[in-house]
Amino acid sequence: MPNEDILKMCSELKNKDKNNKRPGKPYVLVADDEQNILRAMSLVLEAEFDVTVVDSGDKAIKKIRKGMDFDVVSLDLQMPGLSGIDTLKAIKQLSPSTEVLIVTAHSNVESTKGALKFGAYDYIDKPFNNAKLLAAIRKGVERRNNTIKAEKAKEQLEFVKAQLMESEKFSAIGQLLAGVAHELNNPLTTVMGFSELLLTRKYSSDETRNCLEKINKSSLLCKNIVQKLLTFSRKEESKQEYIQVNHIIESTLELKQHDFKVDSIKLVKQLADNMPCTMADFYELQQVFLNMINNADQAMKMYAGRGILTVKSAFDEKVIRISFIDTGPGIPKKNLQKIFEPLFTTKKRGEGTGLGLSICYEIIKKHEGDIFVANNPKKGASFIIELPVVDKLSQTVPISNKKQNP
Ligand SMILES: Nc1ncnc2c1ncn2[C@@H]1O[C@H](COP(=O)(O)OP(=O)(O)OP(=O)(O)O)[C@@H](O)[C@H]1O
Ligand SMILES: [Mg+2]
Known part of the structure; x- marks a missing residue:
């Protein structure tokens, strides 16, 4: 995957400022069947607004359907074709935050009342003077800006709420796992110790030895799991x-050389020259990279009995970016949200604990970094890790032990 694609993917995943407002003047649509009125209104408004004019309700709707995002629509209630009220309803349905100003030829109290009921913010009677028109449109633009700000604040609040909930969930699971792991450690040590001791003795039947070997092997497997649980909830x-x-x-790739050979995995290394440094715990990052590589290796082996793993490093002024790109089956869409959750696994019992990625997540967050996953355009999955560039002189990035979760 080219670097630009990785950057694009990161920025899409971060999905930061969804409600970015367009630059330039506010957009105003004037809908009126009188050509002279359209011309006159355009002249008054265009110094301050980006003005589009149409001579019917149907045309106004068409523009909005095409994706034009108007801040304010000035709507004549009496036009041939689609009625003013129906046009208003359609505008509000297509673009609820667009503000609609009603312009009436003569104060028709009933239809004006109706228009206000269906979401218009104000009305002006024809004939109107320029100052009144400008004031009414400015009011609409201000209302729309406020609505957008409020929506953005609401979205941010929802995001923070979701983060808090996730964080509580993770820390509760972490505590539970640490407790279980500690409880398991003692009996497990006994099983391992005694099975090892018994294996040093001579037996008349192979069957007894086989059984003992199985007990010992399984207890080693359990030790592995307990160790992972403790790492997940570690506080050191x-x-x-x-x-x-x-x-x-x-150094992590060196550890995997043998496995790559056995599993027919071709390694493509694209490491950037002159990489800046970061502040990190060597073994923690090695554990993260090893988890990424093991997952990719297992996925490709299961999927095709072979595969290509591309490991890239890149950087810019602030961020070091490490990518692990594989040619395995990728991750089903429904699982993309879940894979960082502790205990989520699609592997058979005994083959995966589902803790690998949640440990990676914990470690990377502790290093003030980020971790993303996405499926590749053709096939396979990509995991991208971002770490902060740290200036040796300042070395300002603190590593806290406090858990930070998505
Ligand atoms: N490169 C990958 N390709 C496809 N699926 C992946 C990949 N990496 C992770 N997954 C999916 O994410 C799940 C969770 O991964 P995670 O590393 O947390 O646990 P695990 O590998 O199942 O178990 P373990 O605790 O032994 O690592 C996996 O079971 C798998 O379904
Ligand atoms: Mg794993």
Whole structure:
């Protein structure tokens, strides 16, 4: 996957400012069947607004359907074709935040009342003077800006609420897991110790030895799981160092060389030269990279019995970006939201605990970084990790042990 695609993917995933307002003047649509009125209104408004004119309700709707995002629509209630009220209803349905100003030839109290009921914010009677028209349109633009601000604030509030809920969920699960793991540790040590001791003795039947080996092997598997549970909920201090991420990637890939050979995985390494450093715990990042690589390896092996793993590193002024791109089956859309959750796994019992990615998530967040996943355009999955560039002189990025969750 080219670097631009990775950057695009990161920015889409971050999906930061959805409600970015267009630059330039506010957009105003004037709908009136009188050509002279359209011309006159345009002349008055165009110094301050970006004005579009139409001579019927149907045309006004068409413009909005095409995706034109008007701040204010000035709507003549009496036009041939679609009635003023129906036009108003359609506008509000298509673009609820667009403000509609009603312009009436003579104060028709009933239809004006109706228009206000269906969402118009104000009305003016013809003939009107320029100042009155300008004031009414400005009022509409201000209302719309306020609506957009309120929507944005609401969205941010929802986001923070969701983050809080997630964080509570994660920390409760973390505490539970730590408790269970500690409880399991003692009996497990006993099982492992005694099975090892018994295996040193001589037995008359192979069957007894086989059974003992099975007990010992299973207890080792359990130890592995318990260790993962403890890592997930660990509270110890990180050993921060001023680190070159490429070194950690290289040393992790070395650990996997044998597996790659056995699993027919071709490794493509694209590591950037002159990488800046970050502050990190070597072993924690190695654990993250190893998890990413193991997942990709397992996915490709299961999917096709072979595959290509591309490991990239890149950077800009502020961010170091590491990508793991595989040619496995990718991740079903319905699972994309879940894979960072503790205990989520699609692997068979005994093959995966579902803790790998949640541990990665914890570690990367602790390093003030980010982690993203997406499916590749053709096939396979991509995991992207972002870490902050840290200036050696300042070394300002603190690593807290406080859990930060999505
Ligand atoms: N590269 C990948 N391709 C396809 N699916 C993946 C990939 N990486 C992760 N997954 C999916 O995400 C799930 C969760 O991964 P995670 O690493 O957390 O747990 P796991 O690999 O199942 O178990 P373990 O705790 O042993 O790592 C996996 O079971 C798998 O379904
Ligand atoms: Mg895993």
